Amino acid sequence: MCFAPLTPASSQAGEKWLLRGKVRPTRQRVSLAGLLVGDGENRHVTAESLFMAAKASGESVSLATVYNTLRAFCDAGLLNEITVDATRSYFDTCVEDHPHFFWEETQELTDAPSSEVEFSRLPEAPKGARIARVDVVIRLRRD
Amino acid sequence: MCFAPLTPASSQAGEKWLLRGKVRPTRQRVSLAGLLVGDGENRHVTAESLFMAAKASGESVSLATVYNTLRAFCDAGLLNEITVDATRSYFDTCVEDHPHFFWEETQELTDAPSSEVEFSRLPEAPKGARIARVDVVIRLRRD
DNA sequence: CTATGTGCAAATCTTTTGCAGGCTA
DNA sequence: TAGCCTGCAAAAGATTTGCACATAG
Numbered sequence: 001m002c003f004a005p006l007t008p009a010s011s012q013a014g015e016k017w018l019l020r021g022k023v024r025p026t027r028q029r030v031s032l033a034g035l036l037v038g039d040g041e042n043r044h045v046t047a048e049s050l051f052m053a054a055k056a057s058g059e060s061v062s063l064a065t066v067y068n069t070l071r072a073f074c075d076a077g078l079l080n081e082i083t084v085d086a087t088r089s090y091f092d093t094c095v096e097d098h099p100h101f102f103w104e105e106t107q108e109l110t111d112a113p114s115s116e117v118e119f120s121r122l123p124e125a126p127k128g129a130r131i132a133r134v135d136v137v138i139r140l141r142r143d
Numbered sequence: 144m145c146f147a148p149l150t151p152a153s154s155q156a157g158e159k160w161l162l163r164g165k166v167r168p169t170r171q172r173v174s175l176a177g178l179l180v181g182d183g184e185n186r187h188v189t190a191e192s193l194f195m196a197a198k199a200s201g202e203s204v205s206l207a208t209v210y211n212t213l214r215a216f217c218d219a220g221l222l223n224e225i226t227v228d229a230t231r232s233y234f235d236t237c238v239e240d241h242p243h244f245f246w247e248e249t250q251e252l253t254d255a256p257s258s259e260v261e262f263s264r265l266p267e268a269p270k271g272a273r274i275a276r277v278d279v280v281i282r283l284r285r286d
Numbered sequence: 287c288t289a290t291g292t293g294c295a296a297a298t299c300t301t302t303t304g305c306a307g308g309c310t311a
Numbered sequence: 312t313a314g315c316c317t318g319c320a321a322a323a324g325a326t327t328t329g330c331a332c333a334t335a336g
Binding site for chain 2 (some may be wrong): 081085101105113117118119121127129130132134137138140143
């Protein structure tokens with residue numbers, strides 16, 4: 001997992017992103033946002049991986065704040081939580097519903113080319129319910 | 144979530160199922176197996192729900208044993224672990240790869256009619272990897 | 287100035303593990 | 312009998328929370 005370098009430009013991109021979600025841009029949030037979206041790339045992170053990246057960039061953020069911040073970004077619609085592993089939460093900077101590859105060996109989550117996953121048939125939602133999202137996780141094993 | 148009633152017949156069904164997985168049929172395992180497959184229905188359980196069901200049937204099984212047993216059944220290929228919730232593991236008595244409905248309101252997992260989910264296109268596995276499984280979870284929200 | 291965010295440590299929740307005693311083959 | 316299984320309690324790992332202090336608007 002590789003993060004955006006922290007530069008004035010990435011901070012500015014992060015700040016703009018925060019404002020889109022109406023999240024108050026504190027120092028810690030701007031740093032984390034910069035790491036996540038500072039270069040415009042999509043990323044898949046865990047609390048732990050983001051925390052390490054922040055430390056590696058010399059930013060001082062506590063692990064609890066990383067957790068709270070990821071949750072706040074999710075609530076603001078800036079991130080999507082992806083469930084692929086029963087013991088860890090993954091967050092995706094791309095909030096659209098799209099398929100993922102999950103590398104069982106490295107526990108890494110990446111985007112699957114969404115143009116190459118297509119349903120020819122999907123069931124109706126049972127009465128009284130509607131489909132909120134369709135999660136597709138393609139689990140990969142090294143051969 | 145509803146379990147099979149514990150009867151001599153369900154115990155026998157459970158025992159046969161255990162033998163198929165070459166799992167030694169201890170008293171606790173036979174009880175849990177009976178609750179899971181005693182009536183031939185497919186079930187989706189969590190450690191907690193199975194533990195409660197065992198208690199409700201008057202079986203004496205510790206929670207740790209339920210966890211260990213579910214893990215053992217999985218390793219034996221008798222159950223499938225389904226990842227839909229980052230905080231809880233679900234186990235399915237149907238070991239074939241098939242799609243699920245997840246009811247966000249009740250946190251309940253059910254089978255989606257697999258005849259009604261069909262891909263018209265799936266990506267190639269990236270080089271060096273093969274597709275181990277394709278998880279499809281249709282998240283439902285009450286409307 | 288006031289509401290909201292942060293950091294730390296402690297709490298919580300699910301799951302696993304160590305160990306002493308029990309039971310299956 | 313030998314080895315695997317069980318139960319309990321304690322450990323482990325991820326995440327949340329309480330509270331005092333700091334900071335954005």
